[in-house]
Amino acid sequence: MARTRSLMVASEAFPLAKSGGLGDAVTGLAQALSRADTEVGLLMPAYRGVRERVVGTHHIAHLAGMPGGEATLVGALCPESGLPVYLLCNDALYDRHGLYQDEHGQPYADNALRYAALAHAAVRMAGGLPGARQPDILHAQDWHAGLVPLLVRAAGLRYVKTVFTVHNLAFQGMFPLACARELGIPESYCTDDGARFYDQLSFLKAGLRYADRITTVSRNYAREILTPEFGCGLDPLLRARAADLVPIPNGIDDILWNPASDPHLGRIGYSARKPAGKTQAKRALQNALGLHVERGAALLAMGSRLTEQKMADVAVQALPAAMERHPGLQVAVIGCGDHRYEQALVELAARYPGRCAVRIGYDEGIAHRLHAGADMLLHGSRFEPFGLTPLYAMRYGAVPIGSRVGGMADTIVDPGELGGDKAMLAATGVLFDGDSPHDMGQAIDRALRLYAQPAVWRCMQRNGMACEFGWDMAARPYIDLFASLAGASPRGQVPAPTIRPEPVPAYARHPLDGGIPVPLAY
Ligand code: ADP
Ligand code: GLC
Numbered sequence: 001m002a003r004t005r006s007l008m009v010a011s012e013a014f015p016l017a018k019s020g021g022l023g024d025a026v027t028g029l030a031q032a033l034s035r036a037d038t039e040v041g042l043l044m045p046a047y048r049g050v051r052e053r054v055v056g057t058h059h060i061a062h063l064a065g066m067p068g069g070e071a072t073l074v075g076a077l078c079p080e081s082g083l084p085v086y087l088l089c090n091d092a093l094y095d096r097h098g099l100y101q102d103e104h105g106q107p108y109a110d111n112a113l114r115y116a117a118l119a120h121a122a123v124r125m126a127g128g129l130p131g132a133r134q135p136d137i138l139h140a141q142d143w144h145a146g147l148v149p150l151l152v153r154a155a156g157l158r159y160v161k162t163v164f165t166v167h168n169l170a171f172q173g174m175f176p177l178a179c180a181r182e183l184g185i186p187e188s189y190c191t192d193d194g195a196r197f198y199d200q201l202s203f204l205k206a207g208l209r210y211a212d213r214i215t216t217v218s219r220n221y222a223r224e225i226l227t228p229e230f231g232c233g234l235d236p237l238l239r240a241r242a243a244d245l246v247p248i249p250n251g252i253d254d255i256l257w258n259p260a261s262d263p264h265l266g267r268i269g270y271s272a273r274k275p276a277g278k279t280q281a282k283r284a285l286q287n288a289l290g291l292h293v294e295r296g297a298a299l300l301a302m303g304s305r306l307t308e309q310k311m312a313d314v315a316v317q318a319l320p321a322a323m324e325r326h327p328g329l330q331v332a333v334i335g336c337g338d339h340r341y342e343q344a345l346v347e348l349a350a351r352y353p354g355r356c357a358v359r360i361g362y363d364e365g366i367a368h369r370l371h372a373g374a375d376m377l378l379h380g381s382r383f384e385p386f387g388l389t390p391l392y393a394m395r396y397g398a399v400p401i402g403s404r405v406g407g408m409a410d411t412i413v414d415p416g417e418l419g420g421d422k423a424m425l426a427a428t429g430v431l432f433d434g435d436s437p438h439d440m441g442q443a444i445d446r447a448l449r450l451y452a453q454p455a456v457w458r459c460m461q462r463n464g465m466a467c468e469f470g471w472d473m474a475a476r477p478y479i480d481l482f483a484s485l486a487g488a489s490p491r492g493q494v495p496a497p498t499i500r501p502e503p504v505p506a507y508a509r510h511p512l513d514g515g516i517p518v519p520l521a522y
Pocket of ligand 1: 367
């Protein structure tokens, strides 16, 4: 059988553009697909600075009649990832300070246009452009690429199959319905049975509604999003499409995130077998952040977006109390997000000089050094589709303290307190339920009790470091999925429609409306 040709359509791909785990997952998966001898390309916007980081740039096409104005498509190679990339160039749309927001943290007013243009470019490629490979599969990532399945359907490109991967259902890409015409979306797709959601246009819903298959990034999250608690109002649609919803857990890039050879650690290197360097990494981190250099201090790290998803609001209450209860506790934070929580953490650092250090900002190098130097990672989440950060922490011997939600419930092994400390010899972390400062504080206390037992703690560290979460294994279900979809749709043949008539769900709740049930018909 011919090699499957897939084109990933994404707003981020490490190292060209990254705001969080999406960028890591896109690149990690694309590299694994390429290593597995499938053909994979990546289409993304040519954000500011991206063209300077790629090589072999060649013109592919002028795209006229695009939302946001005429654009150019160029092909290139990203030397760092080794991946072929297609860049959608339109400086009026993409030559900006940030990926999604301006200097003041405000989302760009024309984000609908910016990502509609990306989807249209994907569909033009699927239709065939001289000089670009025509994909069998368009693999759309998150809401930014949510219009891809809709536009493929509208263009009648039946030989191209679409897979829509949900990395985070909470980010929905909602825009006024009145934009639809400007975005090139036919009116007939703007109904409640289509992309309309609470009288708005939802890019995310467009992806969920029209993709041939939906995937999401962990098994537990795939179950959770079928419920009103985690479904962000889209659970009725997801339940209706449950037969087409495939959980495919992410992997991690175990070369980039390898404490034995991480260039961010300078000359320090260590592994589960030779753990000595971990002590050096801790000392280096304490030094770099101005913490007291104490080997015996329990160094707890937080490295994430400082938002309510990540329980930053809970952490700013739980941490001061934990520091009072445990004089041997040190805290190190790298993060950015909600200004209130940034401020509260900066104040915490001022209150506990030498015991608490906070860096507000986004810094890939510090993130690596943080995992290497920390004894434990605090990663509370109200929902967590996968959660790459706790896996990075485990690989670096920092034991995660995470919420029992989403992917973390699948990837962190915690037999629970009832089994006693012996059971923890098989653990890789500490899981907790709830989102109160008390819940989080108790989990920190429990981790510190385990930390005080070096034999148990070393076992937990080693267990985490020994886990295999590499992308090569993780990518296999995608390869099978793509092959089955492409096989079901040989080029030029017309496949049977994949959308079955869907039951009309009774009610859905909008995530932002305080919970008044609103009738919603699909
Ligand atoms: P999410 O995608 O929800 O933010 P993940 O844990 O899956 O959560 O991925 C987060 C990624 O972003 C990780 O690679 C993490 O190291 C990185 N990250 C988050 N905040 C920062 C920061 N302030 N500086 C550097 N890297 C960060
Ligand atoms: C999202 C999720 C995170 C996941 C990442 C990569 O940003 O919040 O849980 O790990 O995407 O899939």
